[in-house]
Amino acid sequence: MIGVNPRWLHRRRALHEAFDRICEPPDGSWLAYLGRHLQTWSTAEVAARWARADRDPGSSPAVNHVYLHVPFCKSICSFCNYERLQPRRPALLRRYEARVIEAIEQLAPSLRGIAWHTLYLGGGTPSVLPADQLRRIVTALDRHLDFVPNSSRYIELDPAVMSPGRLDALLSLGFHHFSFGIQTLQAGVNADHDRGAQGPEIVGQRFEELRRRDIHDVSCDFLMGLAGTTVEQILDEIRYTIATWRPTWIDVYMLTPTPSYLDRHFGGSRAAFDAHMGPFLERGPPGLAAIARQFGYVWNRGEGHALSLYEHRQPPVIDDDGSQPNVYGEFTAYTQLASEQDAPLHLLGLGTSARSRIFGQGWVEYRDPGDDIAADGPACWAGHDVDLRDDALCYLVHVLRDTDTLSIDRFRAVFGCHPRALFPDALAAWDAEGVVVGEDPSQVLLAPRSRRDRVRDLLWLVPEERLEWEIGRRLGISLAPEALAARLHPIGPGSTFGDWRIERLSPARLHLQHPDGGVALRLRPPLVPGRIVPDIVVEGTPSPASVDTLRAVVRILRRALGATAGRRAPA
Ligand code: SF4
Structure with missing residues (x-):
């Protein structure tokens, strides 16, 4: 344990108090992304950072993922707050394709020596791309990037625009993990939310097509809180979905309404929405836990507004309340966080608004020229440099947001050192403030806290300039x-x-x-x-x-x- 300067401690306490009052941090993980000044980078500048990236940075082998964001949907759901567009003109899709392929070609020389483990096509709904465009883009990725044999390949699809032709093209390109948004099986409610009249027939057709092709790794989403639904209906639909099609994974989200959603479905009244949402928040999680028990699924209580049910494939870490607080994925499972992989992680993001993480080097977002997908010109990028400490901060706030225990071995596997080596002042402050309890050298054990108080503990890890930057922004x-x-x-x-x-x-x-x-x-x-x-x-x-x-x-x-x-x- 090292000593801590009392004047520094005093100044930080005042800063934390002001930060808490002015910024009202919603969640510990949010602290990883604070106070960075984004710079505009050319593709050559991004390539230079990839060229500097350590191919094998920690004591565990790096895990390397590619994410392609396809920002198109057949229609725009009234509850959606993602980046998405309706592809009204084929020319827009062609421009998107040309820009993505150009970026891959330009980055490729700097990516040599990186073995890519997964490819994830998300959006939007990538299945709106015609089969020949999907084929050209994925073929370009295969030509320029070194994917490991049998790399894991995932795609999100819209049940209403998927076709056997697209499915066969995707299978021939190595995709074996499929996920689609159900939200609700009630066709009328989907239609009221501008999703088309998607009911059990369309969803069943997609499950059957996949099953006939021997694809069983299928996940789907439901949404709790849609206008016109009740929590009991959605729980019944989830039960029906598992009993009938047995997806491997179900994510269940609590609806977060946009102002336009409130206007359209709740007469602009937040109070009316909150009254509607109350039963979902109250009875949704225990209802899902009961479904998990009934069907032998693992229930992950998740964080924020997401809950998951999935088939048990690895030894779960069970919490006191029977839920699994953290899911450490298999080596090749796609995730954007080193904390979920227990390994250094590189993420190459392509396509409008996709984010890249170059471990220990930079975080960068792909942008269309002038932020306009219809504009001419090559991709540009907005990003900031990061160092090992930044990646370690991201790791720590995600792990300690959800649990009280940090495994030193797991941390070392990613960063090659003890957390005290990267955060000596913060851990000394934790000692001084009674945040750390216990003497076991194999772990850092934090005193149990409410979620809100845990955010305050995690503030010690954040450089003071970043807290000041955010305070300034809020003021x-x-x-x-x-x-x-x-x-x-x-x-x-x-x-x-x-x-x-x-x-x-x-x-x-x-x-x-x-x-x-x-x-x-x-x-x-x-x-x-x-x-x-x-x-x-x-x-x-x-x-x-x-x-x-x-x-x-x-x-x-x-x-x-x-x-x-x-x-x-x-x-
Ligand atoms: S399909 Fe998904 S991404 Fe597209 S508009 Fe609907 S919710 Fe948004």
Whole structure:
């Protein structure tokens, strides 16, 4: 155990209190994605990061996944809040295909030496792509990427637009895991939600087509809370689905309404929706647990708004209440999280809004030119660099959101070291604050907490600048360089104050140069309610001869920031 600086501890406590009050963090996993300034990268810049990616970064072999996002659906369901489009013109599909293939071709040289274990086609509903387009895209992936023999291949499909021709094309391309959205078996309710009149006949047809081709790895989704349904009806439909078709996996989601959904189905009343939703939230999970027992499925109580039932294929980790809190997938199961794989993970995301994770190097999102799928031009990318610590933060907040125990062996398998090596201050703070209990060196055992209090514990892992960035964002004080430039104008790079000169702006910082040496001025959002002018903290040690003029520069900048405090900064 190492000592912890009491002043640092005090400052962090104040920061956490302000963060909790201002940002109201919804969930521990959310902390992994905070406070990053996205940069626009060309495909060549993304390729450079893939080229630097360690092919075998931890003490376990890396798991490498490819995700292709197909943002098209035959119609737009009224409850949907995903990225999706109706493919009204075949030209749009052709443009999408050309752009994805171009990106694969450009990235391919930097991806050599990575053995890809899975390919996942999601969306949207990839089955809206005609069979020949599916074939061309997957063939291009096979030509340019080194998939392991028998790589696992998954596809999401819309039961109403799947056809035997597409199915045969997919089988010939190696797809053996199929999932489709049922939501409800009531055709009228589906029609009312702009999904077409999809009932048990269409769903049964798809299950039969798959079964005739000896495909048994089929999963499906149901949605709890659709207008016009009751929790008992949905539970009955799930029972009927298992008894009739026995899918290997069922995900059940609790509906999160968009404003337009409330307007259309609940007269704009959140209270009416909440009253409708109450029985689903109350009786849905125990009803699913009972179904799991009845049919011999494992029930995963999941997190947030998702619940799962699945056939038992591996030794489950059973919690006190009979549920399985964490599902550690088989080696080749597709997932986007190293914490679910217990291995370093690379994820290559292609297609509108798909995300890539380059372990220890970067997280990046695929964008259409001008964010317009119909526009001409190559793909572009928005991302930020990450290091091992960022990936470890993501791992820890996902694991410790759901459980009290962190296995040191599992952590080492991914990151090659003890968590204290990457987070010495945070773990020392946990010791000092009584967050860690027990002395077993094989694990970090946290004191049991409510979900909300666990988020507060996890804040210690997050670099303070990221918490400040988010606080600033919530207060309308953007610390992005372009926002700072707008706020300080006409002061900016090149401005001089005596011997001090502003060299450049970076996220939350101004970099100043003096003949005796440089310093950075770090901007921090005010933590005191009512104040809106950022604090300025000097990083680096100015020479004694330059201190007085630096103080004057800080005063000038404070005045400039104060004068524009009411000016809305660009996001
Ligand atoms: S099929 Fe799925 S992705 Fe498409 S609109 Fe409906 S819910 Fe959204």
